[in-house]
Amino acid sequence: MSTHVDAPAPVERKAPTTTQIGRSIPRLESRAKVTGEAEYIHNLRLPGMLYGKIFRSTVPHGRIVRIDTRAAKELPGVFAVITGEDVRALIPDPYYGPAFHDQPVLAIDKVRYVGEPVAVALSEDPHIAEHAANLIEAEYEDLPAVFDEVEAAAATQVFVHDALRPAGMFPDLKHLHGRTKTNVALDFTLRRNDVEQGFAQADYVFEHVFRTPTVAHTALEPIVSVAEPRGPQALTIHTSSQSPSFVRSEVARLLGWPENRVRVRTAFLGGGFGAKLYIKLEAMVAVLALMVKRPVKISLTMEEQFYTITKHATTVHLKTGVTKAGKITARQCEAWWNGGAYADIGPRVTQKSGFTAAGPYDIENVALNSYAVYTNLPPAGALRGFGIPQLVWAYESHTDLIARELEIDPLEFRRANILRDGRPQATGTIMHDIATVEVLDALSSAMRWGESFDRGKGSIRRGHGIAIGFKACIAPTTSGAIVNLYGDGSCAVYCGTVDMGQGSDTVMAQIAAEVLGLDPQSVSVIHPDTDVTPYDMATLGSRSTFHMGNAVRLAALEAREKLFAIAGKALEADPSLLTVADNGVSAPSGRRLSIADVIKSTFLMQAGNIIGTGSFRPTYTSPSQGDGQSDDITPFWMVGAVGAEVEVDTETGRVRVTRLVNVADVGTPINPGIVTRQLNGGALMQLGFTMSEAVRFDNGQAVNASLADYKIPGILDIPDQTLAKIVAGCQSTGPFGAKGVGETGTFAVSPAIANAVHDAVGVRIFDLPLTPETVYRALRAAQHNPLEDQQ
Amino acid sequence: MIPFDLQEPASLAEAIALLDPDDPSVRPVAGGTALMLMMKAGLFQPTRLISLRRLEGDLRRVHVDEHGDLHLGALVPLSKLELSPLVAEHAPAVSETCRTLSNVRVRNVATLGGHVAHGDPHMDLPPLLIALGARARAVGPRGERWIDAADLFVGYYQTALERDELLAEIVIPAPSPDSSAAYVKFTALSADDWPAVGVAAAVRRREGVILDAVLAVSAATEKPIRLAAAEAAIRGKSTSSGSFDEAAEAAAHEVEPLADIRGSTAYKREMVRVHVRRALIKASHS
Amino acid sequence: MHVEGNILIHAPQSDVFDFAENVELLTQCIEGCRNVHELGDGKYAALLEAQIAFLRMAFKVTVELSRVERPNTIEAHIAGTPVNLVGKIDARAGLTLEPAGPAETRVTYALDVSLAGKLGGMGESVFRAKAKEYGDRFAVHLRDAVESKLLEKAP
Numbered sequence A: 001m002s003t004h005v006d007a008p009a010p011v012e013r014k015a016p017t018t019t020q021i022g023r024s025i026p027r028l029e030s031r032a033k034v035t036g037e038a039e040y041i042h043n044l045r046l047p048g049m050l051y052g053k054i055f056r057s058t059v060p061h062g063r064i065v066r067i068d069t070r071a072a073k074e075l076p077g078v079f080a081v082i083t084g085e086d087v088r089a090l091i092p093d094p095y096y097g098p099a100f101h102d103q104p105v106l107a108i109d110k111v112r113y114v115g116e117p118v119a120v121a122l123s124e125d126p127h128i129a130e131h132a133a134n135l136i137e138a139e140y141e142d143l144p145a146v147f148d149e150v151e152a153a154a155a156t157q158v159f160v161h162d163a164l165r166p167a168g169m170f171p172d173l174k175h176l177h178g179r180t181k182t183n184v185a186l187d188f189t190l191r192r193n194d195v196e197q198g199f200a201q202a203d204y205v206f207e208h209v210f211r212t213p214t215v216a217h218t219a220l221e222p223i224v225s226v227a228e229p230r231g232p233q234a235l236t237i238h239t240s241s242q243s244p245s246f247v248r249s250e251v252a253r254l255l256g257w258p259e260n261r262v263r264v265r266t267a268f269l270g271g272g273f274g275a276k277l278y279i280k281l282e283a284m285v286a287v288l289a290l291m292v293k294r295p296v297k298i299s300l301t302m303e304e305q306f307y308t309i310t311k312h313a314t315t316v317h318l319k320t321g322v323t324k325a326g327k328i329t330a331r332q333c334e335a336w337w338n339g340g341a342y343a344d345i346g347p348r349v350t351q352k353s354g355f356t357a358a359g360p361y362d363i364e365n366v367a368l369n370s371y372a373v374y375t376n377l378p379p380a381g382a383l384r385g386f387g388i389p390q391l392v393w394a395y396e397s398h399t400d401l402i403a404r405e406l407e408i409d410p411l412e413f414r415r416a417n418i419l420r421d422g423r424p425q426a427t428g429t430i431m432h433d434i435a436t437v438e439v440l441d442a443l444s445s446a447m448r449w450g451e452s453f454d455r456g457k458g459s460i461r462r463g464h465g466i467a468i469g470f471k472a473c474i475a476p477t478t479s480g481a482i483v484n485l486y487g488d489g490s491c492a493v494y495c496g497t498v499d500m501g502q503g504s505d506t507v508m509a510q511i512a513a514e515v516l517g518l519d520p521q522s523v524s525v526i527h528p529d530t531d532v533t534p535y536d537m538a539t540l541g542s543r544s545t546f547h548m549g550n551a552v553r554l555a556a557l558e559a560r561e562k563l564f565a566i567a568g569k570a571l572e573a574d575p576s577l578l579t580v581a582d583n584g585v586s587a588p589s590g591r592r593l594s595i596a597d598v599i600k601s602t603f604l605m606q607a608g609n610i611i612g613t614g615s616f617r618p619t620y621t622s623p624s625q626g627d628g629q630s631d632d633i634t635p636f637w638m639v640g641a642v643g644a645e646v647e648v649d650t651e652t653g654r655v656r657v658t659r660l661v662n663v664a665d666v667g668t669p670i671n672p673g674i675v676t677r678q679l680n681g682g683a684l685m686q687l688g689f690t691m692s693e694a695v696r697f698d699n700g701q702a703v704n705a706s707l708a709d710y711k712i713p714g715i716l717d718i719p720d721q722t723l724a725k726i727v728a729g730c731q732s733t734g735p736f737g738a739k740g741v742g743e744t745g746t747f748a749v750s751p752a753i754a755n756a757v758h759d760a761v762g763v764r765i766f767d768l769p770l771t772p773e774t775v776y777r778a779l780r781a782a783q784h785n786p787l788e789d790q791q
Numbered sequence B: 001m002i003p004f005d006l007q008e009p010a011s012l013a014e015a016i017a018l019l020d021p022d023d024p025s026v027r028p029v030a031g032g033t034a035l036m037l038m039m040k041a042g043l044f045q046p047t048r049l050i051s052l053r054r055l056e057g058d059l060r061r062v063h064v065d066e067h068g069d070l071h072l073g074a075l076v077p078l079s080k081l082e083l084s085p086l087v088a089e090h091a092p093a094v095s096e097t098c099r100t101l102s103n104v105r106v107r108n109v110a111t112l113g114g115h116v117a118h119g120d121p122h123m124d125l126p127p128l129l130i131a132l133g134a135r136a137r138a139v140g141p142r143g144e145r146w147i148d149a150a151d152l153f154v155g156y157y158q159t160a161l162e163r164d165e166l167l168a169e170i171v172i173p174a175p176s177p178d179s180s181a182a183y184v185k186f187t188a189l190s191a192d193d194w195p196a197v198g199v200a201a202a203v204r205r206r207e208g209v210i211l212d213a214v215l216a217v218s219a220a221t222e223k224p225i226r227l228a229a230a231e232a233a234i235r236g237k238s239t240s241s242g243s244f245d246e247a248a249e250a251a252a253h254e255v256e257p258l259a260d261i262r263g264s265t266a267y268k269r270e271m272v273r274v275h276v277r278r279a280l281i282k283a284s285h286s
Numbered sequence C: 001m002h003v004e005g006n007i008l009i010h011a012p013q014s015d016v017f018d019f020a021e022n023v024e025l026l027t028q029c030i031e032g033c034r035n036v037h038e039l040g041d042g043k044y045a046a047l048l049e050a051q052i053a054f055l056r057m058a059f060k061v062t063v064e065l066s067r068v069e070r071p072n073t074i075e076a077h078i079a080g081t082p083v084n085l086v087g088k089i090d091a092r093a094g095l096t097l098e099p100a101g102p103a104e105t106r107v108t109y110a111l112d113v114s115l116a117g118k119l120g121g122m123g124e125s126v127f128r129a130k131a132k133e134y135g136d137r138f139a140v141h142l143r144d145a146v147e148s149k150l151l152e153k154a155p
């Protein structure tokens, strides 16, 4: 009965009267959130529940010689202390991961980073569990460790894993199976025409290296999971997860169970940003709960989040050939992604973002290499942008440097080379519904580009800069949804999209309401529960409005068709001529019945349901091995550009961003208010990654693993003016023309600011973040008076 | 966190009696914002905490006495210092400093006493209190005594307070009409971060000449300290910026900055130089 | 974290060296280091108690001389774990002895300390600030101990 659509359906006729699309209605859950009624797994307590506290590795790379749990077990109130060996007794091969089955539930034989879970102490009292974890002792035989992504990729002696273990799911990882003596988990290659020839045609060739550090998600609600055994053969997992469907299938796989015995549910998430994807604590609590036959809860502290998942540090090497007239003839890019000790989704980041590494430019000759690298650091995964901000940092800093060298206005240089609708991207896929030109035009006017401005005096210097980035939505992925009309005409949407603050509940309600002629505020959205809600790949990569939005729309359409079939009889009208509005169905004759009455007309009382289902998976051609070419690499493209105005204090190196303008192609916004806040939120998050955030490591130990020392922007760091501009666009395959927006605001922030700093004071920063000391040192170096580190 | 004994005495005398001069694991707690961070990190595992939250009276008061001295009770929250009209009138540099001291959540809870008694060199107010010539009143089993702010900070997390003493109040002497003070805070990460360098200056000047100056630096150094060489360099000089440069140069030479995630030794030395000059300019223009 | 410093000791280089290569004597110069006993193979076990204001931290450590090159160089490796807290301390201490006159020796110390676990994640800044002080105090203790030993020897 479900509508499976391979080729995206065109936009259907719009509801005639009220339209819910393009309305900035308030978020459905606002009231519950400000009154403290909103549900979070963090607050969940179950009868008999035990709290787990994790004992973590203190060495970056070592063989486990001995784990002594005696003192911990003897502490009064301790229920159990579990190690990796105990886990192995239950599951012979307890390794998980979305791309590679490389991560053990608890360390086995070896530890691979400082902070890796080694044992868990369980108690009814979380303080006793914590005390017990402090009493566990482990002895390790130190192994040499490797931290830098470029060094690790070239290493010939030190290997984080003995052999690569790709998960069977991805055909493009198969060739890696069993590979040994390497830290490169995935090497993605793209070749378009001939870069060498392109460089030969060029008048100038430019080469630069850019770096970004490890940064952290710092979701305000730290990662939390509770597992509740339902006898020995079934399990419920309550978890702050962005990917409940994946959790179900992966935990089932680990346990050797069919998926229908694992139920995974979520509530609201206090932020996710990619930290709560795939398996985080779920496998651990599931195994523990089955072992001790009690519900088990583990909630991380903010500090522990730094040991659980981070965003890839990167080194990106770019080489570009360009003619005197400013036409880019060739671009070559090598990107190394510091994936930490476990691959998590890193190999996907490497590939799915890797193929855009040449930027949103129309370049004849392109060669890209992108390496996912294992190191002895905490695992890196997805973080709002899925690798794109790191690449844009490199290619937009590089592009600006080239424009400067050629003495061409940076905006004109970009305009001249921009990838336009209808032209092929580096993979060969023809660009559709991509408003790159409109975005640049809007940016130009928002920045009053070309007009003169106060450049400052004395120690305060001003400058402005721009940058533009793009992203392909991850593919191929599937979303399913159910729309259910109850006997009284009220409506619920069952979907696996996780509302973690991005407003997805509201948008899904608006889409269903639009199709069914309802007030979106009255639609309830059932939160992910794998026993109830259909499969959804995950809430990630700005995919939900497009994928789940389409699924919800299809489900609502199916429900509406059923409704019309019934109403046709009651209203004595041709069902295809009926319309919906204001909770009712109308016939051309003017006769009208409320939805409740339509349902009553067939169930004879307030009873029954009208259920529509929808499933959506766009088409996709996977890139061919070797040259990375594909004629259908993504269902849609996102474009985001940023303009920044800065003030640099030349005596201290401190940079203040005074104005930040974000321009985005988001297709047709369903809820412009939410879209604007997503753009600004993304931009401000990336502002932190630009100005101050970096996880600092000392011999593999994160030394600033707290919000006291890892500084995210505060209210005083927000630019005086932060603007989001939406260019009018339409994603023809999207629900009502919409595309995703959760990450677009992050893309171009960092290089726009660095380009503005260059404009202000003439120095170029190649490594993020732009801390005052970094900028100060660059200023001193430019004056041929480098700051010496004398003792 | 390991369970510990929490006492909530109702009087200062009772509180003091509960302290233990020989046991460093017994501590008073006021707002708890600093102590809790250490407890959560496992760096401090108390056996007993003596909460000051039930203590009333002068400990919570801001007032000006008959000499014009400003009295700030140890349990006054930093947000009250920020907003108090009395503080704004008698020590405007203190109100201003509080505005960028951490964030409003912390300021609502953190107390002046905890701020000072913690002995953390990364705090904003200590150098200013030194520059303003403030004194602290400590109360212990042997009665009370006065400690000059300049003598209060003896090392990293170490103050001149004995383990069985409590800080009761800070007194800022009435400013003379020819004096003015300023604090400049330099943060290396977010704007509401702990300072990477904090410099306070109090100057007395007449007809464009600096009669004397007190300069103090914090955050870059192991404890808040006075900058004697810089003070000497400026004494008797004109308020033109040339003499400020000399003082800044002297300051850069006399400090021994500690490197940390907020800056290297060399960088912090430069920032001391810049901010000593800026503090002097700010103080002599206010 | 890395700290360095130096001190002038009024004793001939060979006397300083004799003293410093004796782990039991050398560890007496480290504040809070007690219960030193030999484990064999030149390895020693000790308890290191650090007190930073009201913060008290105890470490079970092993001490080992990793390099002894008369007359200039002595290097020690100190590794251990804190008591009642998940963590790790790993320190490499190097002493370089240079004659600064007939009966004078300049001792330069270099200390590289890495901390892991709770101590590293949140206590780093505290220890970083104290490391220099500890190093300098060690140098003073070393000087005093060597000089007083020399006095004992003197007729």
Ligand SMILES: Cc1cc2nc3c(=O)[nH]c(=O)nc-3n(C[C@H](O)[C@H](O)[C@H](O)COP(=O)(O)OP(=O)(O)OC[C@H]3O[C@@H](n4cnc5c(N)ncnc54)[C@H](O)[C@@H]3O)c2cc1C
Binding pocket: A708, B027, B028, B029, B030, B031, B032, B033, B034, B035, B036, B037, B052, B074, B075, B100, B101, B102, B103, B106, B109, B110, B111, B112, B113, B114, B115, B116, B117, B118, B122, B123, B124, B125, B161, B165, B166, B167, B168, B192, B193, B194, B195
């Ligand atoms: C997120 C964050 C950001 C911060 N940023 C800044 C900043 O930018 N600038 C800045 O200056 N500070 C900053 N701080 C530090 C803040 O100022 C201190 O934590 C606060 O002032 C301590 O006050 P409290 O009352 O909470 O002290 P508590 O934590 O209660 O106590 C601190 C110490 O003082 C002792 N103590 C408390 N009261 C007394 C008393 N009356 N007599 C004797 N001993 C006493 C306690 O035993 C303890 O050792 C920040 C703190 C946090 C948590």
